[in-house]
Amino acid sequence: MSVLQAFNFRRKNTVVHRLDPRTKLYLAITLLIVSFIFSEVVVLSLIFLFLLLVLAAARSLSQWFRTIRGLSFLLIIVVLFNSMFATLGYAITFVVRLLDIMACFSIFFLTVHPDDLAQALIHLHVPFDFAFTLSIATRYVPTLAQEAQTIIDAQMSRGLELQKGNMIKRIRNYIPILIPLIVCSIRRALSVAESLESRAFGSTKRRTYLHALKMAKKDHFVILLATLAVIVSIYYKFLVGLPSWLTWQIPL
Amino acid sequence: MITAEEIWFTYPDGPTALRGVSLRIRDRELVAIMGENGAGKTTLVKHFNGLLRPQEGSVTVDGLNTLQVSVAELARKVGYVFQNADHQLFSETVYSEVAFALNNFGYPEKETRRRVQQVLRLLDLEKYRNSSPFSLSGGERKRVALASTLCFDPEIIVLDEPTIGQDGSQKKKLGELIHSFNLEGKTVIVVTHDVEFAAEYAQRIVAMARGRIIADGPSKKVLTNPKILEECALLAPQATQLAQRISERVKGFPTELVSVEEVASAIREFLGG
Numbered sequence: 311m312s313v314l315q316a317f318n319f320r321r322k323n324t325v326v327h328r329l330d331p332r333t334k335l336y337l338a339i340t341l342l343i344v345s346f347i348f349s350e351v352v353v354l355s356l357i358f359l360f361l362l363l364v365l366a367a368a369r370s371l372s373q374w375f376r377t378i379r380g381l382s383f384l385l386i387i388v389v390l391f392n393s394m395f396a397t398l399g400y401a402i403t404f405v406v407r408l409l410d411i412m413a414c415f416s417i418f419f420l421t422v423h424p425d426d427l428a429q430a431l432i433h434l435h436v437p438f439d440f441a442f443t444l445s446i447a448t449r450y451v452p453t454l455a456q457e458a459q460t461i462i463d464a465q466m467s468r469g470l471e472l473q474k475g476n477m478i479k480r481i482r483n484y485i486p487i488l489i490p491l492i493v494c495s496i497r498r499a500l501s502v503a504e505s506l507e508s509r510a511f512g513s514t515k516r517r518t519y520l521h522a523l524k525m526a527k528k529d530h531f532v533i534l535l536a537t538l539a540v541i542v543s544i545y546y547k548f549l550v551g552l553p554s555w556l557t558w559q560i561p562l
Numbered sequence: 563m564i565t566a567e568e569i570w571f572t573y574p575d576g577p578t579a580l581r582g583v584s585l586r587i588r589d590r591e592l593v594a595i596m597g598e599n600g601a602g603k604t605t606l607v608k609h610f611n612g613l614l615r616p617q618e619g620s621v622t623v624d625g626l627n628t629l630q631v632s633v634a635e636l637a638r639k640v641g642y643v644f645q646n647a648d649h650q651l652f653s654e655t656v657y658s659e660v661a662f663a664l665n666n667f668g669y670p671e672k673e674t675r676r677r678v679q680q681v682l683r684l685l686d687l688e689k690y691r692n693s694s695p696f697s698l699s700g701g702e703r704k705r706v707a708l709a710s711t712l713c714f715d716p717e718i719i720v721l722d723e724p725t726i727g728q729d730g731s732q733k734k735k736l737g738e739l740i741h742s743f744n745l746e747g748k749t750v751i752v753v754t755h756d757v758e759f760a761a762e763y764a765q766r767i768v769a770m771a772r773g774r775i776i777a778d779g780p781s782k783k784v785l786t787n788p789k790i791l792e793e794c795a796l797l798a799p800q801a802t803q804l805a806q807r808i809s810e811r812v813k814g815f816p817t818e819l820v821s822v823e824e825v826a827s828a829i830r831e832f833l834g835g
Contacts, residue, residue, distance in 0.1 A: 469666030489652035
């Protein structure tokens with residue numbers, strides 16, 4: 311369940327954590343756009359390097375690596391399939407881009423508290439109900455992961471062996487895990503809904519908030535830089551053309 | 563026999579749950595493991611069927627080192643009933659729910675049917691044989707979960723918080739059931755917060771706090787010791803409290819009593835037969 315580590319929020323006091331969640335959302339989206347603009351492995355690697363620096367600045371590098379370790383199986387499959395239908399060089403390029411994408415999302419989710427996420431969305435004129443639903447969903451991901459582990463333990467104690475049998479049998483082995491997980495989630499959702507209602511959720515149209523978000527100078531600075539990065543990327547990629555050392559390809 | 567030697571366990575990104583726990587549980591013992599929330603009780607018993615492996619130290623079950631055998635192998639020997647039944651119920655009928663473990667362990671069809679029938683009768687669940695486990699009440703679901711472990715007749719039974727959500731009469735039934743397993747020669751390990759239940763049925767109490775065992779002995783020594791109780795955030799059984807209050811006024815009245823029966827007979831004795 312280490313994949314879900316990415317959702318496990320911990321409050322830290324770093325430059326990245328102190329940025330406004332809207333800024334981080336903007337940063338994540340612009341970096342995402344940039345990693346989609348380029349298909350050159352050198353540029354994608356540079357972006358990756360930059361993302362690692364940001365994660366390091368947020369002191370979340372080790373947590374992020376744990377997430378990636380959980381996804382390494384997926385990455386290996388991507389490499390295998392791509393090298394089967396294209397070249398190995400292409401496969402590696404693709405994986406670097408995938409890592410970029412994952413890091414973009416991680417920067418956002420590792421450094422934005424679910425409550426702040428809701429606030430950010432509300433400030434972006436997303437209706438409160440939707441924002442709240444999203445924030446409560448992120449909040450319950452670690453709970454779900456923990457619950458899944460307990461269910462696996464319980465079924466293994468009754469002699470379930472997940473790794474036993476052929477491919478189809480192995481998929482079927484997950485039925486005793488998935489059904490309790492779904493049933494428990496639905497039960498919990500209902501009880502969360504009840505407790506929300508008993509605390510007068512949605513009783514007034516215009517609600518007030520305990521914490522309000524405020525953009526600081528550093529937020530405007532980051533947004534400016536991110537916008538510039540996108541413009542420069544588009545300019546060089548589509549109008550001027552990249553210098554040759556950036557268009558180097560893996561000769562495989 | 564279960565032997566734990568100096569085991570340490572830390573959850574990834576989490577607290578150190580066990581800090582050097584050594585414990586020996588002999589065959590045919592009825593042990594209650596008690597302690598405050600987060601003391602490491604569940605972490606400890608998860609080592610007994612191999613769900614968790616000690617990071618330091620060792621756990622052996624009937625001479626088998628848990629590092630060297632799979633959970634599936636150990637599960638046959640050590641039946642583990644989880645706290646929340648909803649974490650394991652998934653079948654369409656109570657019958658197939660109970661038969662799940664037997665199928666996993668490869669019992670023949672006929673034997674499976676016989677065993678399921680027997681355990682459903684034992685736990686008063688016969689009438690729900692073809693019902694969906696999800697349609698049952700909380701207490702009944704808990705009994706189905708219990709049945710799904712008892713059916714394969716493990717030598718050692720671990721019960722995590724079996725009394726939660728059970729009404730008085732079911733609790734009594736459960737206690738008698740545990741007692742009867744023990745009489746049949748099974749080793750029973752109960753993780754519980756329920757002092758009254760432990761006082762009534764367990765012979766031995768292992769008290770834990772902050773990942774360590776802080777007391778281990780007969781229930782009338784452990785559950786009457788105010789220092790241990792305080793450290794484990796437990797209250798003395800009501801029978802003990804009563805005996806202690808009586809002894810404040812009545813000189814010589816015993817205080818190391820834990821069950822209602824013991825207090826009653828002590829009073830009878832004091833009143834002269």
